[in-house]
Amino acid sequence: MVIDLRSDTVTVPDQRMLDVMRSAEVGDDVYGEDPTVNRLQEAAAEISGKAAALFVSSGTMGNLIGILVSAGRGQEVICDSLSHVFSFEAAGAAVVGGIQLRPIDTPRGVMNPAQVLDAVRDRRDPHQPVTAAVSIENTHNQHGGVAWTEAEMAAVAAAAHSAGLRVHLDGARIFNAALAVGCSVADLTRHADTIQFCLSKGLAAPVGSVICGSEEDIAQARRWRKMLGGGMRQAGSLAAAGLLALEELVDRLAEDHANARLLAEGLAAIDGIAIDLSRVQTNIVRFELEGISGAEFRAECRRQGLLGGGAGHRMRFVTHRGIDATDIRRALEIVSGVMRSAARGSTPRSSLATPS
Numbered sequence: 001m002v003i004d005l006r007s008d009t010v011t012v013p014d015q016r017m018l019d020v021m022r023s024a025e026v027g028d029d030v031y032g033e034d035p036t037v038n039r040l041q042e043a044a045a046e047i048s049g050k051a052a053a054l055f056v057s058s059g060t061m062g063n064l065i066g067i068l069v070s071a072g073r074g075q076e077v078i079c080d081s082l083s084h085v086f087s088f089e090a091a092g093a094a095v096v097g098g099i100q101l102r103p104i105d106t107p108r109g110v111m112n113p114a115q116v117l118d119a120v121r122d123r124r125d126p127h128q129p130v131t132a133a134v135s136i137e138n139t140h141n142q143h144g145g146v147a148w149t150e151a152e153m154a155a156v157a158a159a160a161h162s163a164g165l166r167v168h169l170d171g172a173r174i175f176n177a178a179l180a181v182g183c184s185v186a187d188l189t190r191h192a193d194t195i196q197f198c199l200s201k202g203l204a205a206p207v208g209s210v211i212c213g214s215e216e217d218i219a220q221a222r223r224w225r226k227m228l229g230g231g232m233r234q235a236g237s238l239a240a241a242g243l244l245a246l247e248e249l250v251d252r253l254a255e256d257h258a259n260a261r262l263l264a265e266g267l268a269a270i271d272g273i274a275i276d277l278s279r280v281q282t283n284i285v286r287f288e289l290e291g292i293s294g295a296e297f298r299a300e301c302r303r304q305g306l307l308g309g310g311a312g313h314r315m316r317f318v319t320h321r322g323i324d325a326t327d328i329r330r331a332l333e334i335v336s337g338v339m340r341s342a343a344r345g346s347t348p349r350s351s352l353a354t355p356s
């Protein structure tokens with residue numbers, strides 16, 4: 001059995017989820033006639049405290065649409081320099097929207113209000129792009145799953161709104177954030193104008209995200225989704241999995257957090273691993289390696305049935321519905337064996353051909 005900690009996107013639907021998908025009532029969603037998609041959108045709007053919501057194919061599409069709704073050609077959107085929108089979304093805002101992202105460095109992925117105000121351009125100066133919006137990420141993936149508190153969200157959003165900016169929230173893992181800081185999802189999302197969250201990460205559905213906002217924003221979002229090729233027809237079979245996730249799989253995120261904690265504390269006790277435990281608030285565990293390259297580490301773990309992600313000497317493990325505490329203990333045994341061999345200089349190099 002492989003222990004796959006590369007991402008929380010690797011879960012596969014269980015029998016119950018497949019049954020719900022198979023028996024979903026469907027219709028043509030481009031006509032707005034898929035009852036299951038409509039139910040999912042109503043549920044998402046309610047959870048996020050917004051007037052409307054739209055089912056989209058991925059978090060990347062949800063973020064792109066959120067940015068397209070909030071900014072136009074030649075305008076700028078402030079984000080942080082390790083944000084997913086800046087790092088991993090193929091420059092969609094620039095390509096599709098003619099929108100420039102303005103990355104700023106943040107200590108833990110959490111911006112402060114002064115930083116946002118400092119980054120706002122002078123509107124009277126024709127040299128400069130017009131700042132239209134700020135995009136924030138909660139939980140913050142590349143900073144190790146750090147969760148913004150409601151007060152942090154409120155402060156940044158208030159600053160942005162006072163400067164006439166809109167706020168988009170990349171809430172790919174907003175349910176993890178709410179659990180970590182002990183508030184409702186709506187407490188966090190109410191500060192943003194648009195928010196996208198993923199059904200296919202910790203919530204364990206196979207496909208999809210939802211973007212939520214005002215009626216006007218979502219009407220515009222619907223046109224962008226159509227343009228991007230995201231208008232799906234009998235999408236209810238997919239939405240059914242998302243609905244089930246919202247109804248039944250939110251509470252179990254606590255297990256993922258507990259498993260991540262167990263993993264992080266175990267890793268912290270292993271020589272050659274540097275980890276900041278204060279950032280392990282949700283289901284993401286990031287750490288750095290000393291004495292072994294990331295490529296070697298990943299390859300040796302893979303050979304022993306443990307898959308992880310990351311780049312260079314930085315590693316990422318993510319817990320999810322397919323992982324239990326036994327897997328975590330086994331993962332720790334594997335990692336500690338790999339690190340011991342590396343320290344003895346006895347990593348079996350012949351076995352390192354597998355690409356990570």
Ligand SMILES: *Cc1c(COP(=O)(O)O)cnc(C)c1O
Nearest residue numbers: 058059060061084137141170172
């Ligand atoms: C995964 C992720 C996305 C994108 O979601 P996809 O469904 O993979 O396109 C956006 N933002 C963050 C923070 C993510 O972790």
